[in-house]
Amino acid sequence: MSTSFWVPVSQVEVEFEIKKSRFIARAGVAESREQAMEILALMQQRYPEAWHHCWAYQLGSPHSPYSAAMNDDGEPSGTAGRPILNVIQHKEIGNLMVVVSRYFGGVKLGAGGLVRSYSAAAEQAVSALKLSLYQPKVALKIACDFSKEQPIRHWLSEHNGDIKQVDYQNEVFLTVDIVEELQPTLLAFLAGQGARFVSS
Known part of the structure; x- marks a missing residue:
């Protein structure tokens, strides 16, 4: 089996709005938990007024990652970090961190709406990444x-x-x-x- 896999070359950021809630997603390369947390810290600094900074990462080869983690950051359990991680796991990309920051717009989205929104934000960010083959x-x-x-x-x-x-x-x-x-x-x-x- 091939040991090569795709990794992000740089970071990208995308933004969209659903029912007045703003979702800003950033995806980038992280070869360690420390690097992943640096991307999270960047988003917290850039968007200090955001209600939530939800995230997930997968380190190593997408075929056999050596570490993965996620965080809902105050959203209902399973509605943010898990959907982001699901997007990451369905891509053939390793060493990947995705953070989705949300500004609440006053309209509740419900659990299903949150899952769809966080999934869509992560999908858009990951799809916009430039990739290179890591060997x-x-x-x-x-x-x-x-x-x-x-x-x-x-x-x-x-x-x-x-x-x-x-x-x-x-x-x-x-x-x-x-x-x-x-x-x-x-x-x-x-x-x-x-x-x-x-x-x-």
């Missing part, structure tokens, strides 16, 4: 003959590999980062060069 990398150590260093360097440069360290001893040791999915391809290439992975 997890792994650190590997390669041992090779001196004559094979250049071919290996060339392969790495063509496959978005990063050389972190080079040690010259009785042979060359290269510490590299490569896209995880390319590890079997690199292994096959190294075998053809008489090179090998060593424990780092």
